Amino acid sequence: MSGVVAITGLRTFLGRRLAERLAEGGHARVVGIDHVRPRRLPPNVDCHIVDLTAPDAGATLAEVLHKESVTTLVHLAFRQEPSADVEADHELDAIGSMHALFAAAASGVERVVIESSTRCYGPRPDNPNFLSEAHPLRGHRHDHRVRDRIEVERLLAQWHERHADIGVTVLRPCWMLGPEADHPIARYLARPVVPMLMGYDPLIQLVHEEDVLGVFEQAALMPHPGTFNIVAPGVVPLSLLIRSAGKRTLSVPHRFLHRLRDFPSQTQTGDEPSGFYDYLRYLWVADGEAGWTEFGRPTYDTRETWASFVGARRLRSMS
Amino acid sequence: MSQPPESPDLMDSAIEALTDRIRERVAPELDMDEVFELFEQLRKTAGAIGVRERTGEIDEFGMDREYIREVAPVLDLLRTRWWRIGVQGADAIPREGPVLFVANRSGMLPWDGLMVADEVARQRDGDRPRFLIADWLITLPWVQPAMARMGGVRACRENAERLLRTGRSVVAFPEGAKGATKVYRERYQVQRFGRGGVVRLAAELGVPLVPVAVVGAEETNPILFKVERAVRPFGLPFVPVTPTFPWLGPLGMLPLPTRWSLSFGDPIDPADFGVDAAADEIAVSRLNEEIRQDIQRRVRMLLEERLNPFA
Numbered sequence: 001m002s003g004v005v006a007i008t009g010l011r012t013f014l015g016r017r018l019a020e021r022l023a024e025g026g027h028a029r030v031v032g033i034d035h036v037r038p039r040r041l042p043p044n045v046d047c048h049i050v051d052l053t054a055p056d057a058g059a060t061l062a063e064v065l066h067k068e069s070v071t072t073l074v075h076l077a078f079r080q081e082p083s084a085d086v087e088a089d090h091e092l093d094a095i096g097s098m099h100a101l102f103a104a105a106a107s108g109v110e111r112v113v114i115e116s117s118t119r120c121y122g123p124r125p126d127n128p129n130f131l132s133e134a135h136p137l138r139g140h141r142h143d144h145r146v147r148d149r150i151e152v153e154r155l156l157a158q159w160h161e162r163h164a165d166i167g168v169t170v171l172r173p174c175w176m177l178g179p180e181a182d183h184p185i186a187r188y189l190a191r192p193v194v195p196m197l198m199g200y201d202p203l204i205q206l207v208h209e210e211d212v213l214g215v216f217e218q219a220a221l222m223p224h225p226g227t228f229n230i231v232a233p234g235v236v237p238l239s240l241l242i243r244s245a246g247k248r249t250l251s252v253p254h255r256f257l258h259r260l261r262d263f264p265s266q267t268q269t270g271d272e273p274s275g276f277y278d279y280l281r282y283l284w285v286a287d288g289e290a291g292w293t294e295f296g297r298p299t300y301d302t303r304e305t306w307a308s309f310v311g312a313r314r315l316r317s318m319s
Numbered sequence: 320m321s322q323p324p325e326s327p328d329l330m331d332s333a334i335e336a337l338t339d340r341i342r343e344r345v346a347p348e349l350d351m352d353e354v355f356e357l358f359e360q361l362r363k364t365a366g367a368i369g370v371r372e373r374t375g376e377i378d379e380f381g382m383d384r385e386y387i388r389e390v391a392p393v394l395d396l397l398r399t400r401w402w403r404i405g406v407q408g409a410d411a412i413p414r415e416g417p418v419l420f421v422a423n424r425s426g427m428l429p430w431d432g433l434m435v436a437d438e439v440a441r442q443r444d445g446d447r448p449r450f451l452i453a454d455w456l457i458t459l460p461w462v463q464p465a466m467a468r469m470g471g472v473r474a475c476r477e478n479a480e481r482l483l484r485t486g487r488s489v490v491a492f493p494e495g496a497k498g499a500t501k502v503y504r505e506r507y508q509v510q511r512f513g514r515g516g517v518v519r520l521a522a523e524l525g526v527p528l529v530p531v532a533v534v535g536a537e538e539t540n541p542i543l544f545k546v547e548r549a550v551r552p553f554g555l556p557f558v559p560v561t562p563t564f565p566w567l568g569p570l571g572m573l574p575l576p577t578r579w580s581l582s583f584g585d586p587i588d589p590a591d592f593g594v595d596a597a598a599d600e601i602a603v604s605r606l607n608e609e610i611r612q613d614i615q616r617r618v619r620m621l622l623e624e625r626l627n628p629f630a
Contacts, residue, residue, distance in 0.1 A: 125457040128477035129380055199460020203381045203467070235379055237464070282457070283473075318334070 003028055003071030003110070005220045006064075008100055010034040010047060013180065013209070014115065015076045018216050019045045027221050031068045033061070034077070052077055052096030053088075061103035073104045074113045074220050079145065082184050086144045093148035094155070101159045104166065111167040113219045118174040118229055119143075120150050123202075123282035130287035133172070133227045142275030169219045171212075173230040174286060177305050178209035179312030190313050194242045197281050198251040203235035205285045208300035208308060215295045228291035234302040235285055245310040254281070380449060380482070381467035387447070390469070394437050397430075401576050402535060404434060407621075408583035412442050412529060417483045418586070419521045420448060420490040422531035423509045423614050424498030427559060429456065429471060430574055431536040435490050436470055438581055448488035451479065453496055476516060483524050490531070493517045493607075500559070503541040507534070507622060509615045515600070515607040518589060522603070523596045527586035530610050532617030535579030538628040540564065540572070577628045582617045 005022055009015040010032030023030045023044040030044065035051040048064045051057060065073065077100070078093050097114070104112050121131045122138040137153060139146040153170065160168050175185050188194070207230055215230050242249050254277060292298070300308060340357065376384045398404050412418070422435055432450030440447035451474035457463050472478050474491070482489050492498060493512035501510065521528045545557040558565070564572055589595065592606045 126454045126473070126475070128475050128481075129472060130477065130481060132477070197460075199463070201464035201467075203379075235377075235381065237377065237381060237383075237467075239464075240377070 004031060004068055005029070005072045005074060006031040006033060006068065006070040006109075007074045007076060007220075008033045008050075008052065008061075009075070009077030010045075011036065011038050012076050012078070012080055013182070014213065014216060015074075016042065017180075017209075017213050018074065018076070018220065021213060021217050022220060025217070025221075028072075029068075031064070031070060033064065052099050053091040057096065057099040058102040058106070061099060062106040065103055065107035065109060070107065070109055072111045072113065072220055073100065073109045074216065075100045076115050078115065078149070080183060082145075089145055090148055093145060094151045097152040098155055101156065105159070105163045109166060111169070111223060113169045113171065113216065114152070114156060115216075116149055116153055116170050116172045116227075117146070118172045118205075118231065118284065118286040119146050119279065120153065120172065121284050121286065122146070123278045123284040125282050127283050129203075129283060130285055131229070132287045133229055133290055140275050140278055142272035142278075144271055144275075146275075167223045167225045169224050170227040171215060171219060171230050171291075172228065172286065173207050173212045173215075174205050175207070176209050176212050177206050177309040179308060180209060181309055186309065189242070189309075191247070193248045193250050195250045195252050196238060196242070197277055198253045200254075200281045201237045201239045202281060202283050203285055204238045204241055204302070205231050205235050206302045206305040206309075207232045208298060208305040211298035211300055214298075215291065218295050224294055226290070226294070228294055229286035229288050230291050230295075231286050231288040232298050232300055232302045232305055233288065233292075236302055236306070238280060241306055245306070380470075380472050380478075382447070382449070382470045383468040386468040387470075394433075398434065398437065401574075402434070402539075402579040404438070404535075404579040404581060406438060406581045406583070408585075409438070409442050411583055411585045412439060413527060413586055414443060417486050417524075417526050418448070418488040418529055419479075419483065419517060419526050420488065420529045420531050421512075421517055421610055421614070422490060422492055422533055423507075423618060424492035424494045425501075425506070425533065425537040426539045426574070427499060427542070428462070428540070428572065428574070429453075429466065430539060431533045432471065432490055432492065433469060434536075434579065435531055435533065435581060439488065439490070443488075446488070448490050449482055450490040451492060453499065455496070476520065479520055480524070483520070483526050491517050493611075500542065500545070500557070502545065503537075503543055506537045506541070507618050509611055509618065512607050512611045515603040518594060518603050518607045518610070519598075522589040522594045522598060525590070527588055528610065529586050530584035530614045530617070532582040532584075532614050532621060533579070534582075534618055534621040534625070535577045535628065538577040539574035541575075575629075578625065578630060580621045580625070582621055584613060584617065 005028045007015050007019050007030065010019060011034045019030050019032050020042040022028055023042055032045050032047045033050050035049060037047055037049060041047055050061050050064060075097060077096055079089050083089060120137040120139055121127065121135055122140045124138060137150045139150045156168065156170065177186055211232065212230055218224065239249055337357065420435060420439065422431065425431060429450060429452050432452060436448050436450045447470055449470045449472045452466055452471040453474060456466060457473055472482065479489050479491060494510040495513060497510040540561050542559040542561055544560050546560060547557045550558045589606060594602050594606050
């Protein structure tokens with residue numbers, strides 16, 4: 001037993017699967033935290049109800065962490081589905097993370113592992129082909145959730161200056177796919193006809209969910225201080241990715257994109273459509289070398305990740 | 320690119336065959352491990368149908384060898400018939416290892432980068448260098464994916480360093496936008512070479528520099544003058560006016576059939592000039608300026624040799 005791991009956001013995909021893996025591995029006791037009790041609690045996982053958007057969330061969470069003598073806090077409580085409620089998203093993603101960090105410091109946690117994203121670098125024509133962890137997080141001004149996540153990283157850096165004795169691991173996965181993937185990007189890429197921007201075809205980088213889980217598991221059990229891009233090796237142009245799955249692409253001039261119903265855009269996130277489709281326009285590929293050195297090379301590369309995602313979807317649609 | 324038609328029959332029969340195999344093995348002695356293994360196999364087979372094994376041809380910078388093979392006849396036509404490119408000093412190009420080519424930039428679109436890279440690829444048995452392109456080209460639809468597939472990479476230190484470190488050669492244009500957007504009356508005046516980043520990079524990585532002079536690209540889309548103030552409200556820095564653009568619309572972007580010459584200089588090892596990784600700024604900028612003047616000299620020589628841009 002190497003201590004007690006607390007996971008906020010137990011009901012998120014990463015939270016649930018990480019709790020299962022850690023409990024199964026038996027190297028640490030697992031405490032799950034969410035604002036609603038999950039319908040099916042993984043075996044050997046204790047669950048506490050804490051609403052991170054509540055004004056006194058910091059104190060409540062600190063109490064739980066202290067009572068359970070938690071050594072590592074894995075913070076994954078971020079909004080999973082698109083919502084147009086900018087205020088509520090900010091309360092959970094940015095302010096909720098602040099509460100979690102304050103609670104961690106108050107309760108004597110040894111290490112904090114926090115989920116970020118390579119989306120924080122932002123899609124820009126002036127990005128280098130491979131973004132290193134040191135590259136500034138420029139995000140996208142029309143994606144409020146990326147804005148919130150950048151604020152979390154900034155907050156974390158300030159907080160870490162005051163609490164230098166607490167080890168901090170920031171993990172930035174890119175678009176995560178796999179057999180279980182069910183999020184806006186997965187649904188977008190799973191369409192039979194995938195809208196693309198006319199005249200643009202950026203290189204896309206993916207990462208497999210099992211590889212991400214493996215990295216989070218390592219970070220939860222052993223100290224791996226630092227910031228790491230969590231990406232799979234290899235890049236594939238978007239059009240080739242889509243066609244290789246036997247799907248069709250639909251080229252849309254970017255001025256008309258927001259008219260497409262059901263496109264992950266303004267109707268679902270309240271943001272300008274460019275907040276999503278610029279990620280299909282310019283490069284935002286991250287350099288995974290540091291992460292691979294620290295945690296080992298992923299089992300799936302970008303192509304295999306895609307095949308695993310497409311294959312699982314096909315089987316599901318057949319059954 | 321033609322697509323193979325999707326064959327649902329193939330998929331159905333593959334799944335049927337696998338299902339039969341599962342039944343065969345499951346019925347006698349329900350070994351769950353074997354069932355899982357077969358399920359995994361089924362999953363992989365279903366996933367692989369229709370997935371064309373073509374992605375391996377595309378490298379991490381997006382260069383697509385199959386696409387280059389497809390457009391090779393067009394590139395050859397441009398080289399031999401359209402621009403009738405003459406080459407000097409090709410023997411001096413190092414045949415192995417990464418090389419940093421430094422050339423003068425001219426013309427709006429990166430035709431010069433494409434043709435220098437193509438010439439080097441022919442000299443080095445298909446070892447195609449990447450040519451660096453300006454940021455604003457990456458914002459252009461159709462230009463961006465086409466350039467990436469043919470080996471164009473955004474000009475920045477990170478990219479050049481990664482390419483050279485992984486053993487790939489690079490064609491750099493240190494003049495940058497100043498070279499690409501100069502008006503016709505400033506033609507063939509090689510502009511300031513950035514801030515010496517090219518020399519410093521070569522010195523740090525121990526990569527030879529090869530100066531290249533390009534003559535002819537300047538007249539492909541000669542900019543007569545730039546409209547600056549009238550287009551500011553539209554967020555554009557300027558709109559170039561050439562003999563054909565914007566009068567002929569997108570057709571006016573087509574390059575004119577000028578005669579081109581490329582002149583490759585001898586490789587320069589920065590260490591020979593006392594410039595190494597620890598060199599000071601003065602030494603770097605001195606060598607930088609020397610290379611610029613060398614290219615300017617070659618450009619003048621090539622210009623004296625030709626009668627007129629189209630002859």
